[in-house]
Amino acid sequence: MTVWRWYWLLWLLVGFVVPETIALIRDPKNTLSYAVWDWFGVKAGVPISHWTVLHVLLLAFVIWLAGHFAFGIWR
Secondary structure, three states: OOHHHHHHHHHHHHHHHHHHHHHHHHOOOOOHHHHHHHHOOOOOOOOHHHOOHHHHHHHHHHHHHHHHHHHOOOO
16 A cells, blocks of 8 residues: 555544544444434434425535545546
8 A cells, every 4th residue: 555545544544433433432323424414404204395405405415425435526
């Protein structure tokens, strides 16, 4: 691995994996995902017809993020 790849691996571990693991040990609901869903008011079982503009923006961001991380598109 090049230095650049090691940098990203270290960043992922220190910036995300370790804090998420500590948060989960303290409280299973204390995750980044749960916080984002709570901030945007996303609740389980809400039909699409009751979504707000914030819900649609969050969905668009998640689609972009998945495409960007998985395939390196939409830089």
